[in-house]
Amino acid sequence: MDVTPILESLNEAQRKAVTAVADPLLVIAGAGSGKTRVLTHRIAWLIDVEGVSPQGLLAVTFTNKAAAEMRARVESLLKMPVNHLWIGTFHGLAHRLLRRHWQQARLPQNFQIIDSDDQLRIIKRLIKNLELDDDSWGAREVQYFINKQKDEGLRPHHLDDEKDPNRRQQIALYRQYQEICDRGGLVDFAELLLRAHELWRDNADLLAQYQRRFRHLLVDEFQDTNAIQYAWLRLLAGKTGVPFVVGDDDQSIYRWRGARVEHIGQFQRDFPRAGMIKLEQNYRSTKTILDAANAVIVNNSARLGKNLWTEGAQGEPIRVYSAYNERDEANFVVGKLRDWSEQGNARADAAVLYRSNAQSRVLEEALINARLPYRVYGGLRFFERQEIKDALAYLRLISHREDDSAFERIVNRPTRGIGARTLEEMRSYARANSCSMWRAAGAVASDALSGRASSAVVVFLNLIERMAKDTDGLPLNEQVDQVIHSSGLVEFFRKEKGERGETRIENLEELVSAARGFVPDPADDMSPLDGFLSHAALESGEGQADAWEDCVQLMTMHSAKGLEFSLVFLCGMEDGLFPHQRSINDQAGLEEERRLCYVGITRAKKTLYITHAEQRRLHGTDSFAQASRFIAEIPDELVEEIRPRVQVSRPMRPAANARRRSGGSIAPGSEIGVRLGQRVRHAKFGEGVIMNCSGQGSHAQVEVNFETAGTKILVFAYANLDLM
DNA sequence: TACTATTTAATTTTT
DNA sequence: TTAAATAGTA
16 A cells, blocks of 8 residues: 555654554644644545545534535545545534434434524523523523533532522523423434433443444544533543543633633543644744744643744744824735735635724724725624524425414514513413413414404414425525515515615525535435525524625634634724733633634744734723733844834824813823823832723722733822833 | 603624 | 613603
8 A cells, every 4th residue: 555645745753743653643743734634544544555444434524614625635645535535513413413313412403503693582582581680690691501501411400509589580580491492302412412422422322332333533623622622522422432632731722612722631531542743843833923923922831831933044034013092003014914905915814803893893994994904804694694693584484383482472573463462471371371472473363362452463373384384385586586585584574764774684695505505415315405594593694795806814812723824913002902801810811812822823834023002992982001012022132113204203192082072071191281192100009000080070080001010090199100 | 642851881703 | 972772851
């Protein structure tokens, strides 16, 4: 067997990983060290050289994109399609299992997947129904609580209220939420994983069957696994499975979503025979960029430890620009982007990265002014759009009348005279008889309601029944086409003023084409409609249509993970923004921010700009901030500071500026002789910058952001601040 | 029931 | 600032 095609182009560490004997293996793959390459080549090696059947392999990723890419790369390596190879996301694979074994998983055959938006709606309704006296029941918090428990593998009965009434209420809500889902045959994202885990845990034969089948388990982005995902893998691995996991503890940036880097250590304990290979040679960035990244990340504690290196050139220094404000920052970035583009470089090879989405606005304005085409990542995806979800809700109801989530969404959309009162009537009937809204609607229409409301409900019920009958047996795309028209959605959006309605109708038509292009997976035996609905829930689609033009890329540092660009800007590098204010105060939070910074830096191949603004308009008010502490962690010799052009081009001093905007009134703080942005020194807290002033005379308070002590609010008269 | 005014809060996001 | 959620009005 000629193994050169699989092994050539690999360095020694990569080759060691790819050809490792069949034992558990942990691969720590630094940014740009060829992580995907190792995974795909390992799969090819197992199939081609070790003679493992593709059916004996399971490869898990976190995103559909990564899964698709991995399959494509394996197929191009092997020069043949590998249909029986299971490659997918945790959720996708769990879904497949649940479809196959729905009975053992105790699910209805046509269970529906709900996304987090549907989930939130259900919780909101639940809270409203219960009329909780305490107004403090944020649906989001409850949602977070529920998902957190599910991610940990915990059901309501596992939870102890710890004598805390708050917690008791949350547990009760979790229980009731789950009852609603179970009754309606609804499965949320976390539930997919939890059910799949329970399915194996409670069915030893089934588990054994899968353990026999999948001996080799390959996991991408291992540092991002949450507890239930890890438990699922461990269950599958059993005593004989061979997990091959690849991850990077320094790129773990999803702790807030349940990801636990600790699983890397757990893995070594659970699989004592596991070897570890570190991939540290980087093929992406210049030495300067890697040195900077290493210097930043070394400040984190509890790392496995890893140092990226390259055989490549030193490269350009990292350029740091201190902007006067966020507009100045945007103009600077756009100026450099224009130069880049004019020098004949691909705009798509340049990216502007920021910590939070709100920062994109100013940048976009500047790009529009400069007529530079750009593309913003993130935001609403296709299957998440309102009109699309409306249409899908009709389809869901057609497929499954008990789906309350879908029912509530479209019962009065377009409006058909079923208002809050009528709905309330139905809800209380449904609650009293613990039945679905659909059944409640039928019952309530025939007695409890007034003539008008009753006939409106009957019209709706008949509409759904008729749509179900009319579309039965039609090809999927015709079903969808029928539904968007006879539901009245198209007509409804046509009346919406402005361009918005038009776009919505276009999107609905796009949904018909999506249905036309949908190829059901022959492996799972669902109706094409149910297959399509699952597909819509699991793959919410691209954030934006593919850019047909060569565009500058704008995105958060989170969404940049896994990507690379020749030219990268890290914007808004200020304490309070990045690291974010909400993470600045605890060690774990700060270290995650630092990892995010590490991710940001290592996106750059050749040129890296870091910018920060002294003054920034945030939530409507101007604030001042220090340059991010992460900038200071980059060694000076790697950095070249760019001074603001000429002093005169600098706009007015902040206080004067504020006065002008507020129409001649006196700027806050002027009466006590300070201005916003003023540097001060405090005997105990050290040096800082005045962020805000409030109150008058001896009550006047100042908010000071200290370099080391953080932000404090002080009574000016007592604080004894030295102005600097 | 639908539209408009007011209030409130404000990372990161895949499935 | 702004978007979204809620409250109030026609």
